[in-house]
Amino acid sequence: MTDSVGFLLNDTARLYRRTLDGTLRDLGMTSLQWRTVARLKREPGMRQSELADLLEVEPITLSRMIDRLADSGMVCRKADPNDRRAWNLYLTDKTDGLIRQLEVEAKRVEDHAFGGLSDEERQTLAGLVERVRANLSRKEAVDA
Amino acid sequence: MTDSVGFLLNDTARLYRRTLDGTLRDLGMTSLQWRTVARLKREPGMRQSELADLLEVEPITLSRMIDRLADSGMVCRKADPNDRRAWNLYLTDKTDGLIRQLEVEAKRVEDHAFGGLSDEERQTLAGLVERVRANLSRKEAVDA
DNA sequence: TCCATATAATGTCATATGCTATTATATCGC
DNA sequence: GCGATATAATAGCATATGACATTATATGGA
Numbered sequence: 001m002t003d004s005v006g007f008l009l010n011d012t013a014r015l016y017r018r019t020l021d022g023t024l025r026d027l028g029m030t031s032l033q034w035r036t037v038a039r040l041k042r043e044p045g046m047r048q049s050e051l052a053d054l055l056e057v058e059p060i061t062l063s064r065m066i067d068r069l070a071d072s073g074m075v076c077r078k079a080d081p082n083d084r085r086a087w088n089l090y091l092t093d094k095t096d097g098l099i100r101q102l103e104v105e106a107k108r109v110e111d112h113a114f115g116g117l118s119d120e121e122r123q124t125l126a127g128l129v130e131r132v133r134a135n136l137s138r139k140e141a142v143d144a
Numbered sequence: 145m146t147d148s149v150g151f152l153l154n155d156t157a158r159l160y161r162r163t164l165d166g167t168l169r170d171l172g173m174t175s176l177q178w179r180t181v182a183r184l185k186r187e188p189g190m191r192q193s194e195l196a197d198l199l200e201v202e203p204i205t206l207s208r209m210i211d212r213l214a215d216s217g218m219v220c221r222k223a224d225p226n227d228r229r230a231w232n233l234y235l236t237d238k239t240d241g242l243i244r245q246l247e248v249e250a251k252r253v254e255d256h257a258f259g260g261l262s263d264e265e266r267q268t269l270a271g272l273v274e275r276v277r278a279n280l281s282r283k284e285a286v287d288a
Numbered sequence: 289t290c291c292a293t294a295t296a297a298t299g300t301c302a303t304a305t306g307c308t309a310t311t312a313t314a315t316c317g318c
Numbered sequence: 319g320c321g322a323t324a325t326a327a328t329a330g331c332a333t334a335t336g337a338c339a340t341t342a343t344a345t346g347g348a
Contacts, residue, residue: 005270006160006254012273013157015280016150018200030334049296056162061335063298085296085343110150113276125272126149128265129156132257136159176304193326205305207328229313229326 009132016113023105027098032057034102036065037091040075041099045088047080074098153276160257167249171242176201178246180209181235184219185243189232191224218242 021031029037035055040046046054052062066089069075074095080086091099114122165175173181179199184190190198196206210233213219218239224230235243258266 004250004254005266005273006250006257008270008273008277009153010157010160012277012280013154014200015277016154019280032334047296056158058336059296060298060337063296064334080296083296083344085341087297106148106150110148113150113279115279117272117275121272122149124268125276126152128261128269128272129149129152131261132269133152133156133159135257135259136156136163174304191326202306203326204307204328207326208304224326227314227326229311231327 009129016109019112020106020109023109024102027101027105029098029102032065033069036062036069037074037095037099037102040089040091041095044090047083047086047088049086051089153273160253163256164250164253167253168246171245171249173242173246176209177213180206180213181218181239181243182246184233184235185239188234191227191230191232193230195233 017031024031024034032055036051039051039054048062048066049059052059055062057065066075066077066087070077074092076090076092077087078090080088117125161175168175168178176199180195183195183198192206192210193203196203199206201209210219210221210231214221218236220234220236221231222234224232261269
């Protein structure tokens, strides 16, 4: 089992995450926090339930994560004008510098990880991994 | 950031883990538990500290994990004959059937994940990922 | 309209994990 | 051999997360 391509893929991703988490910790953020911020940057105004779904955590987990990010002034909640049960989430200006730092660090880790691979090899890798991802995104097939 | 090869690799591995975790949960095991059992199968008699190091969890975390596995009769601790501080860890006969089931399920997930890729493509993928893993295993280079 | 059901968010409790400290034992330098 | 230091395992406490329950609001059917 530990020699399979699946194991190799996961072990590599684990090393990747560990490396990135280390640099993130230096910036005072956890992995879930930066995923949260990165998503909000792409798509501001999301509801908590949408974001929790995208990040694949429970709504209550995201709720408390947003509490902390709001306490530290990085995220703000605004009442959803169309649904009084819901909040819309936005990044504050305070996060701009932090996000730039994160992008620099993420780029640094990526350069490290894919160092020595030509552009063509990177594209080949991306294409193959994308096909694996597409397979895994098809829910039904595992038990088929 | 979310379009990079690094993100793709991690997202794919995350889907892979999630799929496997789902089938493991049906067998009543968590991801850490099956990693623990798989390692012990490969190398019986390890000390807790060695195993914790391999699994990249804190010794206290593994200590409690072994408590639970021992309670359920899957692992047993034997006193290390050469070091009275240490335990040697062994799987019990009870786990044989479970490990076979795990291997079947792991194979099923792998077939699902890599379906549609030829043997040649799988080898290409494995080779490229292995080079990425080798890069990430070199600690020094991220900040260089 | 009004009731049943669904949904958004959050509180409570249980569990898993990490940090720090503690105990028992081993190893190293003299 | 003996004291200082290192190591194996574990306990106490703090934190992060998930399952379940609860509240407020929205939606759909009679």
